Amino acid sequence: MKVKVRYFAALREKVGAGEEVVETTASNAMELFQQLNLRHRFPLDTSHLKVSINRHYEEWNCQIKADDEIVFLPPVAGG
Numbered sequence: 001m002k003v004k005v006r007y008f009a010a011l012r013e014k015v016g017a018g019e020e021v022v023e024t025t026a027s028n029a030m031e032l033f034q035q036l037n038l039r040h041r042f043p044l045d046t047s048h049l050k051v052s053i054n055r056h057y058e059e060w061n062c063q064i065k066a067d068d069e070i071v072f073l074p075p076v077a078g079g
Contacts, residue, residue: 001025001066005036009074010043029053029070030060044074 006019026032029051036042051058052071064070 003032003064003067004069005032006069006071008071009076011040011072011074014043015040024064026064028061028063029058032064032070033060033072042072049074 002021002023004019004021007015007017012018022032022036024032024035026035030046033042033046033049033051046060050073051060051062052073053062053064053068055069
């Protein structure tokens with residue numbers, strides 16, 4: 001299935017793009033992250049990230065389906 005993945009902050013810098021459409025066999029957000037991490041070698045692991053699926057915060061074991069929009073959210077600093 002295909003899903004849209006969006007990236008911010010350190011993940012965006014590592015991937016070199018703000019988003020990508022990926023073909024995946026992952027059944028949940030954790031599996032998707034692990035598959036993408038093999039390709040991109042992210043500088044953060046899931047203990048430092050939140051996941052959003054279709055604009056709702058979800059648990060890492062939340063099921064994903066075709067055409068979902070998944071966002072891996074790193075911590076951000078600001079003021």
